[in-house]
Amino acid sequence: MKKNDKSNLPMRTIDKSVLEGIVGKDNIKTDPSDLYIYGTDSSVHHAMPWAVVKPRTTAHVQGIMKYANKNLIPVIARGGGSGMCGQTVPIHGGIILDMKSMNKILEINLEDVYCRVEPGVVDDDLNLALEQYGVFYPPTPASSRIATIGGEIANNASGVRSVKYGATRDAVLGMKVVLPNGDLVSLGAHTRVEASGYQLHKLMVGSEGTLGIVVEATLSFVPIPEFRCMGVANFDVLEDAGKAIGSIMASGATPSMLELVDDVAIKAVNKTMDLGLKEVAAALIFEADGMVKEAVDYEINKMKKICEKHNGKDIHASYDPAERAKIFMGRKKLFPALSKYDDDLASTALADDMAVPYSKMAEMAAKIHEIADKNNIVMTAYGHCGSGCMHTKILMDTKRKDQWASAKKAISQVYEYVRSVNGTTSAEHGIGISKAESFKVEKADSLNLLITIKKALDPNNILNPGKLMQAPENWVTATNLRYAVNN
Amino acid sequence: MKTKTVKTKTKKFKHLGKWQDTLANCIRCGYCFEHCPMFHHTGWESDAPRAKIVTAFGLLTGEVEPSYSAIDKMFSCFYCLRCEAACSSGVALTKVFTDARKDLVEMDLQEGPGTTSTTTLQCARCLVCIEECPHEARFYDGKNIATDPSKCQSCGICVEVCPAGAATIEKSFGTSRNDLTKRASIFLQNHESAKAIVFACNWSYYPGLQASVLPDSETSGNDYEILVNMCGGRLEAQLLMAPFLNNAWGVMAACCPDDECEHKGYLNAKKQIEKLRKTFKNIDIDPERIQLVQIPAGNKTLFQAEIDTFIEKLNKMGPIR
Ligand SMILES: Cc1cc2nc3c(=O)[nH]c(=O)nc-3n(C[C@H](O)[C@H](O)[C@H](O)COP(=O)(O)OP(=O)(O)OC[C@H]3O[C@@H](n4cnc5c(N)ncnc54)[C@H](O)[C@@H]3O)c2cc1C
Numbered sequence: 001m002k003k004n005d006k007s008n009l010p011m012r013t014i015d016k017s018v019l020e021g022i023v024g025k026d027n028i029k030t031d032p033s034d035l036y037i038y039g040t041d042s043s044v045h046h047a048m049p050w051a052v053v054k055p056r057t058t059a060h061v062q063g064i065m066k067y068a069n070k071n072l073i074p075v076i077a078r079g080g081g082s083g084m085c086g087q088t089v090p091i092h093g094g095i096i097l098d099m100k101s102m103n104k105i106l107e108i109n110l111e112d113v114y115c116r117v118e119p120g121v122v123d124d125d126l127n128l129a130l131e132q133y134g135v136f137y138p139p140t141p142a143s144s145r146i147a148t149i150g151g152e153i154a155n156n157a158s159g160v161r162s163v164k165y166g167a168t169r170d171a172v173l174g175m176k177v178v179l180p181n182g183d184l185v186s187l188g189a190h191t192r193v194e195a196s197g198y199q200l201h202k203l204m205v206g207s208e209g210t211l212g213i214v215v216e217a218t219l220s221f222v223p224i225p226e227f228r229c230m231g232v233a234n235f236d237v238l239e240d241a242g243k244a245i246g247s248i249m250a251s252g253a254t255p256s257m258l259e260l261v262d263d264v265a266i267k268a269v270n271k272t273m274d275l276g277l278k279e280v281a282a283a284l285i286f287e288a289d290g291m292v293k294e295a296v297d298y299e300i301n302k303m304k305k306i307c308e309k310h311n312g313k314d315i316h317a318s319y320d321p322a323e324r325a326k327i328f329m330g331r332k333k334l335f336p337a338l339s340k341y342d343d344d345l346a347s348t349a350l351a352d353d354m355a356v357p358y359s360k361m362a363e364m365a366a367k368i369h370e371i372a373d374k375n376n377i378v379m380t381a382y383g384h385c386g387s388g389c390m391h392t393k394i395l396m397d398t399k400r401k402d403q404w405a406s407a408k409k410a411i412s413q414v415y416e417y418v419r420s421v422n423g424t425t426s427a428e429h430g431i432g433i434s435k436a437e438s439f440k441v442e443k444a445d446s447l448n449l450l451i452t453i454k455k456a457l458d459p460n461n462i463l464n465p466g467k468l469m470q471a472p473e474n475w476v477t478a479t480n481l482r483y484a485v486n487n
Numbered sequence: 488m489k490t491k492t493v494k495t496k497t498k499k500f501k502h503l504g505k506w507q508d509t510l511a512n513c514i515r516c517g518y519c520f521e522h523c524p525m526f527h528h529t530g531w532e533s534d535a536p537r538a539k540i541v542t543a544f545g546l547l548t549g550e551v552e553p554s555y556s557a558i559d560k561m562f563s564c565f566y567c568l569r570c571e572a573a574c575s576s577g578v579a580l581t582k583v584f585t586d587a588r589k590d591l592v593e594m595d596l597q598e599g600p601g602t603t604s605t606t607t608l609q610c611a612r613c614l615v616c617i618e619e620c621p622h623e624a625r626f627y628d629g630k631n632i633a634t635d636p637s638k639c640q641s642c643g644i645c646v647e648v649c650p651a652g653a654a655t656i657e658k659s660f661g662t663s664r665n666d667l668t669k670r671a672s673i674f675l676q677n678h679e680s681a682k683a684i685v686f687a688c689n690w691s692y693y694p695g696l697q698a699s700v701l702p703d704s705e706t707s708g709n710d711y712e713i714l715v716n717m718c719g720g721r722l723e724a725q726l727l728m729a730p731f732l733n734n735a736w737g738v739m740a741a742c743c744p745d746d747e748c749e750h751k752g753y754l755n756a757k758k759q760i761e762k763l764r765k766t767f768k769n770i771d772i773d774p775e776r777i778q779l780v781q782i783p784a785g786n787k788t789l790f791q792a793e794i795d796t797f798i799e800k801l802n803k804m805g806p807i808r
Contacts (some may be wrong), residue, residue: 028532037538038547042515054530081532082517090799103699117699122521125699145573145697146517167736272577320804338577339512346511347576398511483511 003284014050014073014095020252022063026066027054027101033105038096040080043349044475045086045433049119052096058176058184066182066212067097068462070257075180076464077209079120079151082143084349085432087155087208090468091479097213099150105129106216114173115221119150119214126219135221138165141428142335150214153431156206163386164256167428169205171220177204177212179472180458190218203453208430209464211457225289227296228256228326231317233307234280238262238369238381240364241282244310245385248286249358253302257287259331262365265380268337269330277330278314282365286317286386287324305465332423334382338393345378345395346483351411351432355388357422364390367417375410389427398483408476412437433478436471443469499594502546502586512538515580520699524689525563525716528660536570536580543587553596561587562601563658565717566640566749567689572785595694600640602658606632610653616645621720621750642750643717654777657804660662661715662689668729669776674712675733682801683711684730685794686721686740688752691782693741694791710798711739722759725807727777736801737776741790744781753781773804 019028019247029035029052038052051071055061068075074094090096103120110133117126123144127136141157148365151157153175158167165171174188188194188201204211235241241260248258261269261379262282270277277283284307300317307315318324338347354402356364366379368390372379383391394410396403415438425431425438440447450469454461461470472478520526520535532538542560545551559582570580591597604624606616606758610632617625617632624638625645632653643662659666671684687693695715700706716722719742730738742748744754756779764774780793 029531031556032543033551033554033560034533036551037533037541040515040519040541080517098532100698105699105701107702121699122697125696128696129701143516146521277653335516336577339514343508347514349514379562399774483514
């Protein structure tokens with residue numbers, strides 16, 4: 001589909017007075033300067049919505065959906081707007097449903113071990129509320145200070161501890177969802193297991209706002225461990241670090257965190273932060289946690305030994321929170337460091353979260369560097385490698401048109417490799433617009449199934465149209481880029 | 488690929504222009520907005536720091552018209568710097584805002600006052616505000632007192648020192664005396680367990696949830712409420728006394744340590760609290776019921792500990808009879 005081909009979506013304008021009747025005057029914005037702001041997220045894309053509406057109740061959401069469905073107006077749910085692939089960018093215009101004001105933690109049920117929240121609750125806030133009871137909600141992405149539960153569900157977010165505790169999909173027990181026609185349905189249950197039917201609540205996880213609007217979620221939580229021990233190992237050869245990851249995971253060890261940072265990342269951190277990290281080819285950060293110290297010791301020692309076997313150096317580990325913070329600082333400061341790596345290079349969210357089988361981790365890391373060199377751009381390899389997820393960031397001069405062409409080529413090559421080893425296009429950030437090209441190739445066999453499901457739930461195609469399997473082939477031209485690119 | 492080049496018109500953005508790479512380097516993660524007191528108050532992303540960065544970019548590329556509403560956004564900021572502390576990409580956000588303001592002022596486009604302080608006709612031209620403004624933003628233009636909107640940091644000190652009540656901040660985002668007094672009384676009247684109001688300056692990081700709300704069952708037993716005013720420099724007797732009229736057991740105020748305060752607000756805060764404590768003593772009320780603490784930016788733990796100690800003290804004293 002070409003950029004301006006909206007043939008399957010008759011373009012309609014919105015009737016502001018109807019929206020006002022539903023949510024009230026104070027909960028709508030239509031000024032172009034506001035719309036411009038809501039046309040962007042943490043991706044490279046930008047497109048203008050027609051209105052931004054802030055529902056405060058489920059009834060508001062139902063009202064908006066009924067109106068939009070009748071008038072064939074696209075509706076795009078938005079949480080923190082921290083998505084990295086353009087999931088919230090209104091590629092065909094429409095109404096942005098800003099869910100951040102549905103922000104109540106409704107219930108913390110310690111007896112039945114679940115909590116109920118509205119979708120606009122911020123992950124860090126939920127964990128702060130849970131902390132006083134000695135429990136935590138573990139899927140927590142790095143963006144937890146801003147990401148909302150609704151956005152995490154729609155993206156199936158995960159984070160550093162997912163290697164042990166799982167992703168959002170594993171923590172969602174049930175939810176209430178408003179369907180495109182305005183109907184409210186309860187999916188899942190308040191129980192740990194459920195065998196009845198198609199598990200529609202799990203289908204909603206990862207649907208990127210294309211099937212329904214989540215208005216309430218029931219989530220499980222786990223006890224905060226008594227002991228946490230973190231270790232680090234340096235490697236002179238990147239492949240060795242990759243091999244160590246594979247061996248750790250195959251050994252049956254249960255790390256609560258297993259992170260890789262490569263030389264580009266380390267250099268970037270040193271350049272900007274003066275942390276004095278040793279400039280090696282790669283470093284692994286590993287953590288084990290538990291209620292019994294001996295058990296944690298056992299896990300840590302196991303991981304240390306494997307690192308040693310794969311030529312790891314300077315290996316040490318600590319229980320001390322201050323020391324752990326020091327070890328993790330390099331990883332934590334990676335984002336600011338990458339953005340400041342070189343004044344002319346911006347850190348772009350592209351091809352940033354593929355996953356490959358453990359045994360391919362080493363090859364993948366090497367491949368990223370090889371592809372970057374070949375295409376004359378800077379790429380870094382790091383990530384939650386314990387769960388098979390490899391992050392990259394493409395550092396490029398966003399003003400130069402040729403850099404976009406190089407980035408596009410490099411990304412295609414990265415994904416080609418990922419698919420060739422039975423990996424997957426996105427491990428946690430989702431597909432949105434930027435990754436649709438590879439997603440469609442990867443899911444070629446099941447694409448029709450996905451389209452059938454979408455049609456069954458959203459026959460008028462009003463929920464976040466133009467994303468996932470509907471996204472244009474070429475992500476560079478799919479929308480305006482949010483950067484100023486010179487000719 | 489649709490490309491954007493800086494249009495001729497926007498060449499006038501000579502101060503903002505130098506930030507073009509920075510605007511690209513901002514990864515638009517949104518880490519800045521959860522701590523923004525303006526976002527906190529309205530809940531609209533368009534009032535948050537990221538929105539201003541996006542708007543600045545749009546102004547520069549010509550994609551955003553310098554409309555009243557766009558300009559008003561650029562002139563609305565309390566300069567509390569919480570966005571910069573949270574920024575994942577090390578962007579000097581407020582410097583970008585200030586440069587955008589300079590350009591807009593030079594283009595004669597500062598239509599909306601935003602959070603800039605203004606002066607009403609009641610002004611007696613006593614010039615006190617000019618002397619007291621810590622940012623040298625106020626000046627006498629030969630006829631009236633005026634404010635340079637590219638210098639004003641909306642700390643509100645002029646509002647407090649003006650004897651004629653002529654200095655105002657039109658868009659106070661919930662930090663005007665009226666708003667604060669109202670919120671204090673709503674809390675005190677609706678919570679049986681309510682004991683204290685804590686006034687925190689914009690610059691201190693207060694503990695607790697940032698963007699979400701706890702269930703009623705968890706908050707109904709709260710004994711204190713934190714209300715964010717602009718600056719310690721704005722604490723004054725009427726505001727500090729208001730909670731006592733609603734049967735508060737005590738009032739605590741938090742401001743920055745002496746060497747961290749950008750507006751010399753701590754001086755006024757100390758003076759005001761000391762004065763009230765003396766008054767309390769004279770009328771036989773324990774002066775410990777009103778207390779000032781100085782909290783370094785970001786030290787939530789210290790802040791919480793101070794609040795806990797204060798509440799403990801109040802519990803021993805009981806209500807004022
Ligand atoms: C610096 C940075 C670090 C990140 N780190 C991680 C990480 O470690 N792990 C990870 O998984 N992700 C990460 N992300 C990506 C992103 O933050 C997460 O995926 C997050 O879950 C998105 O939440 P959000 O509230 O910002 O959602 P948004 O970006 O607002 O929305 C994301 C999707 O959710 C949909 N949506 C939102 N609310 C609802 C609702 N109520 N009902 C239905 N659909 C809804 C939207 O339509 C959209 O498709 C990172 C992003 C940044 C910028």
